[in-house]
Amino acid sequence: MKDPINLQAATKKLAELWSPRVIGELDDAYYVKIAKLEGELAWHSHENEDEMFLVIEGHLKIQMKDRMVELGPGEMYVVPKGVVHNPIAEEVCSVLVFEKKETRHMGEVENDRTRSIEEQLRPI
Amino acid sequence: MKDPINLQAATKKLAELWSPRVIGELDDAYYVKIAKLEGELAWHSHENEDEMFLVIEGHLKIQMKDRMVELGPGEMYVVPKGVVHNPIAEEVCSVLVFEKKETRHMGEVENDRTRSIEEQLRPI
Numbered sequence: 001m002k003d004p005i006n007l008q009a010a011t012k013k014l015a016e017l018w019s020p021r022v023i024g025e026l027d028d029a030y031y032v033k034i035a036k037l038e039g040e041l042a043w044h045s046h047e048n049e050d051e052m053f054l055v056i057e058g059h060l061k062i063q064m065k066d067r068m069v070e071l072g073p074g075e076m077y078v079v080p081k082g083v084v085h086n087p088i089a090e091e092v093c094s095v096l097v098f099e100k101k102e103t104r105h106m107g108e109v110e111n112d113r114t115r116s117i118e119e120q121l122r123p124i
Numbered sequence: 125m126k127d128p129i130n131l132q133a134a135t136k137k138l139a140e141l142w143s144p145r146v147i148g149e150l151d152d153a154y155y156v157k158i159a160k161l162e163g164e165l166a167w168h169s170h171e172n173e174d175e176m177f178l179v180i181e182g183h184l185k186i187q188m189k190d191r192m193v194e195l196g197p198g199e200m201y202v203v204p205k206g207v208v209h210n211p212i213a214e215e216v217c218s219v220l221v222f223e224k225k226e227t228r229h230m231g232e233v234e235n236d237r238t239r240s241i242e243e244q245l246r247p248i
Contacts, residue, residue, distance in 0.1 A: 004193050004201045007178075024202050026174045026222060029153070032200070050150045054131075054220075056198065069128050074180065076156070077128045078148050096178075098150060098222070 007056045010034055011094035013124050018113045020097060020105050022121050033097045033105075033120065037089040044107035045084045049100045052078045058093030062086070131180045134158055135218035137248045142237045144221060144229050144244050157221045157229075157244065161213040168231035169208045173224045176202045182217030186210070 005023050014021065014036040024032035053060060054076040062069045062077060063086040069077050079085050106114050129147050138145065138160040148156035177184065178200040186193045186201060187210040193201050203209050230238050
């Protein structure tokens with residue numbers, strides 16, 4: 001990342017829902033991603049990686065087996081490794097996500113929303 | 125982190141300037157910190173670690189030897205490892221910072237603003 005990134009402006013350029021895009025990286029270890037969400041993704045987990053969500057605009061529910069958290073703009077939550085979760089956005093919502101480079105965004109789930117890391121690395 | 129964190133509400137509880145506080149962690153590798161800033165910190169670098177800044181409220185300038193970036197609310201920038209930098213807030217500003225657990229917040233600089241990791245880990 002050479003220049004500062006305005007998160008709201010960057011997410012406005014996202015045409016596709018549930019398609020995370022990499023906007024930065026840290027230490028060759030983590031990707032900083034943004035995504036636009038609406039509806040629900042799928043129950044999945046990341047066995048070896050925590051996942052951090054920070055809501056940029058809108059509201060996100062993160063359903064887990066034993067609880068549900070609700071995030072509004074400027075609110076963050078870390079889903080611990082191994083915890084089965086399902087992100088749900090009742091209306092359009094945009095989020096910043098921190099994931100290890102090796103994290104698969106839907107864990108082991110493969111469906112038409114699954115995006116390869118090459119797709120996530122396309123310039124916005 | 126057990127519960128969601130509202131970044132604006134959390135930073136309002138910070139009484140002290142330039143005193144980062146840990147609000148979360150990722151994978152036993154990174155700390156998520158918030159800090160309230162006003163004035164300038166000190167020229168320093170982190171030889172082996174990138175450092176990400178995301179402005180929550182106010183404006184932050186990050187002075188580097190060959191350029192200056194200016195961040196407003198919702199704007200982020202990653203200072204690459206080894207790059208000498210000096211954060212400057214002309215008015216009170218709050219930021220979210222991602223740093224490796226081993227990162228010293230002022231690099232090798234020691235002065236009355238240097239905070240130990242134990243101080244940064246105190247509950248807000």
